[in-house]
Each structure stands twice: as structure tokens, then as C-alpha cells.
Amino acid sequence: MSAEEVLLSRAKELGAVSAGIIEARRPNGLDRFYRWLDDGCNADMTYLSARREAYADANAVLPGVRSMVVLAMPQEMESLAKSAFPSLEDETGEASGAVRGRIAFYAVSEDYHSRIRRTLKQLAQTHRELFPNGKCRGVVDTAPILEKDAALTAGLGYIGKNTLLQCGDWGSRVNLAILLSTEVLKPTPGQGGRFTSCGECRKCIDACPTGALSESGLDARRCLSYWLIEHRGPIPDDIASRVGNRVFGCDVCQDVCPHNRPVKPVYINIKDIPEMTEDEFQTRFGNTPVSRCGLEGLKRNAEIILKGVQKRL
């Protein structure tokens, strides 16, 4: 087997549902990204605009980088998270006395950053065995790299009008990760990808509760996922009035997509949140993606839902 085949088959052994190799060069979608920033669509996610130049060249992440191995990892609910997200239903399937707040599907598990970093470490070990003098570095989510763009170029799938990468049977319910390498690896066939598999469909655009999506992409200034997870401080009334029962993240534009299999929604009892202490928050959610919004953010989100419930009474 060639080194490329060894790396890709190891990625699959480690759980990737799809994997490919691309040359490390200026991303195809870079100008699109710059327009998005210039239009202010990143809201106050300054970690994107502050590293604007770094996105052009992955040398900023791994000096001497020549290639990238791109992985799509499935989002799966794991037993570890059961204590954080106990079932709110009795045996009749009804919630009893609870006020339910929905958690985005990707967050109902161990934090994917920790889980995928372990995978990337194992893949890095294979890289070391193949190239003892080579260097590599695994990244997931936080480095200045356009991961969907890399996955599209690697031929892992398509980008839908919900702006997410759709990957075979898994649809958009995958997380993306990359192993950067200083070695020259042969890119996988299928480079270039197609941009969309949506055709005339526009279900996600029409279903988005806040109008954050359009044919030209996503405006984070209107996206509930941004407000409920990333934003610090109060949420404006016109957005808060559309939160519904979502307490962390938003899945609407994935749930309506015909490329995705339906998933069972997972809720927590919002009544537990206002009195929660930092210790309780860390014990329950510290190792899940919910930790991203912090206890203060979770309380803010829960209060929006509770206010909505009171208004309806």
C-alpha cells in the first residue's frame, strides 16, 4: 500500500466515515470567506476576523505544510453523556412537570474536540511510522482553516444551502478534522467537489426561524446557533422571540434536510438551570460541547425559554 492508502485506511479504522487528501494551498473559498467577513456576517466572532490572513496559508498552523488529510467523523450519542442528558420522558413518552429545552444533536455527547483529538493523535502516530522525519499536526474546529472548504476539495461531500458539508449517508451530521503534514502526499481523486446537491430544494432557507440563511450563505448575526452558543451578553428581543425551546444550538436547517436521517430530539429540564452552581455545571456539562456557552450563557438561554412559558400561561 502507498503511504496515502495507509493513512486513509487508518483514518477509516479510527472511525472516519470519509477521508481524503488535498494539497495545502490557498483555499478555493477564500475570497468568499473574505467577502463574508467584510459584510460583517461573522457577528462578534472576532477570532475569525483577527486571523484573516492566516486562513490564506496553512503554514501559519504548521510551518512547512504540504498536504492535508481531511476526515469526516460521525456525530454519535455516547453513553458517557447520559448523566448530562437524562431522559425527561416517563414510560408513556410524556415529559412530567419539566420545561424542556432542546440541545443540538452534535452536543449530546462527549465534546467532539476531545474525542476527535484522540483520533488525530492515533493518526499522527501512523504518520510518524511512515515518515520518521516528517512533521504533522491535527486540528479540529479551532485553527484558522476553512474545514468545509477543505472537505469539499477533498471530495468528501457537498455543501448544502444550509452551508454544511453533507457526507454520504451521514448527511451533515459529521464533524470535520484535519491532519496537516509536511510530506507531499498525492491528492485523492475527486478533488474539486461539487458545491451543492440541493437542486431546487430550499427547505432549510424557508424553515430557519430567524431568516439567517439565503442562497448566498449564512449570516451569523441572525443565526440562533451563534446567539445561543457563541455570543456573550444579552440576546436582542427580536432574536429571543424566535428561540422557541432551544437552549443550546439549533438544528432546524439540518432536521428539515432530506439528506439527513431524522434524529430523536434531546432535551434537558430548564427548571434545573437558574439555580445551578458552577460546580454543578462543570460536573454535568464540563466534558460536553455545552460547556462552550458557560453557565452564564446557559442561564441566559434558559431564562428566555422560561419567560416564553410564563407568557403562554
Ligand code: SF4
Ligand atoms: S442553525 Fe438555526 S438559526 Fe442558524 S441557520 Fe440553521 S436554522 Fe437558521
Ligand code: SF4
Ligand atoms: S434542506 Fe434542501 S436546500 Fe437545504 S441543504 Fe438540504 S437539500 Fe439543500
